[in-house]
Amino acid sequence: MGMDIIYETYEKIKSMEIRGAGRIGRAAAKALRDYAKSITDIDDNEFKNKMIDAGNILKSARPTAVSLPNAIKYVLNGLNDKNPKEAVIKKAEEFIISSSNATKKIGEIGSNRIKDGYRILTHCNSEAALNVIKTAHRNGKHIKVICTETRPRNQGYLTAKDLANEGIDTTLIVDSAVRYFIKEVDLVVVGADAITSNGCLVNKIGTSQIALIAHERRVPFLTAAETYKFHPKTIVGELIEIEERSSDEIHVFEEQYINKIKLRNPAFDITPAQYIDGIITEIGVIPPQGAWYIIEKYFGELFNE
Ligand SMILES: O=P(O)(O)OC[C@H]1O[C@H](OP(=O)(O)O)[C@H](O)[C@@H]1O
Structure with a gap:
């Protein structure tokens, strides 16, 4: 898998196979989570650099919906943790769940x-x-x-x-x-x-x-x-x-x-x-x-x- 998951998601967002501001944010979070999981046997610094590169690739897929950089920023905040890999995976899960919950709550309030x-x-x-x-x-x-x-x-x-x-x-x-x-x-x-x-x-x-x-x-x-x-x-x-x-x-x-x-x-x-x-x-x-x-x-x- 490795970087493939990042490039695949990048292509899907760019071509609008995955579209809608919320969905592209969640897709980026999922790709970063799966990429983080696939990285093994490297030190924390190398891990951080790889994740930052992956985030930059995903961010460049589409320029306007801020949900994309905001999702990536949220997930990559985990890199500041003393256990960056675990933290990034946890943050990605958090974003995916809270984003879905937010759209449901908006449904209730707006209705x-x-x-x-x-x-x-x-x-x-x-x-x-x-x-x-x-x-x-x-x-x-x-x-x-x-x-x-x-x-x-x-x-x-x-x-x-x-x-x-x-x-x-x-x-x-x-x-x-x-x-x-x-x-x-x-x-x-x-x-x-x-x-x-x-x-x-x-x-x-x-x-x-x-x-x-x-x-x-x-x-x-x-x-x-x-x-x-x-x-x-x-x-x-x-x-x-x-x-x-x-x-x-x-x-x-x-x-x-x-x-x-x-x-x-x-x-x-x-x-x-x-x-x-x-x-x-x-x-x-x-x-x-x-x-x-x-x-x-x-x-x-x-x-x-
Ligand atoms: O996050 P949700 O509410 O799904 O979508 C928000 C917006 O994303 C869409 O953009 P596009 O079709 O990806 O260009 C539309 O502009 C839509 O209003």
């Missing part, structure tokens, strides 16, 4: 914001946002959900199938139809790839247009974000890199147009804090202005780095 009869709009395919919706449904609330296709990779199809399998009344629309349908929506719930220290949301491309439309119509806009989706380095002014994916994902033209038409494919956009009514975390619903507090509480040690 309190959904009333019987609500029509909800969601975008892309977020485990955390879907837990909010599915928990409301499982608690007996009669809800209807509109989900967007989410071009170019159409993660909305995954969302629509998941909701339909739950027995939820589900409608799939094209991304550009959100303003047309907003009059039929009581609440927007989306996921998060990162939350900045000033309460902005980085999420799937198209999210900010939806937030603007919801704001215009005074439809509440919520994002579901585990605390490890908050970006520690934004507190010291670092900007989040927006991933630009291959134009092959949107390529529709014949050969003769290839050099004549430019294609751009940013995967994420930024929703300003003023369009966000609440961030559903596993410790409660916070206003976007509370982002600084979450980063200071959970990632405070980074200030000393």
Whole structure:
């Protein structure tokens, strides 16, 4: 096994075979755990160097979702322990369990914001946002959900199938139809790839247009974000890199147009804090202005780095 597990996971995250901010964080933690287990007969220093290299490879798979570096940082904190191998394995297990528990807790907390009869709009395919919706449904609330296709990779199809399998009344629309349908929506719930220290949301491309439309119509806009989706380095002014994916994902033209038409494919956009009514975390619903507090509480040690 050895480094193979790291490269395999790197490839799966990069190609989006494993996708979704929470899932890529857990996949990285699992890969680091299994890699640590496979390393034998070397001294602690060599072990540390190997683990740091592995973490850097995994981190480079995708640049935007902060769950990936946050998960890796959490696991590799174990390297400071007097028994680094055991500590890294334990930290990886801890991250995997606490991340899954956080998405469940978000489901419970967020579902309190959904009333019987609500029509909800969601975008892309977020485990955390879907837990909010599915928990409301499982608690007996009669809800209807509109989900967007989410071009170019159409993660909305995954969302629509998941909701339909739950027995939820589900409608799939094209991304550009959100303003047309907003009059039929009581609440927007989306996921998060990162939350900045000033309460902005980085999420799937198209999210900010939806937030603007919801704001215009005074439809509440919520994002579901585990605390490890908050970006520690934004507190010291670092900007989040927006991933630009291959134009092959949107390529529709014949050969003769290839050099004549430019294609751009940013995967994420930024929703300003003023369009966000609440961030559903596993410790409660916070206003976007509370982002600084979450980063200071959970990632405070980074200030000393
Ligand atoms: O962690 P959970 O809530 O599952 O997903 C959060 C976000 O991750 C996804 O990104 P992509 O499809 O990997 O690019 C979407 O942007 C989604 O909102």
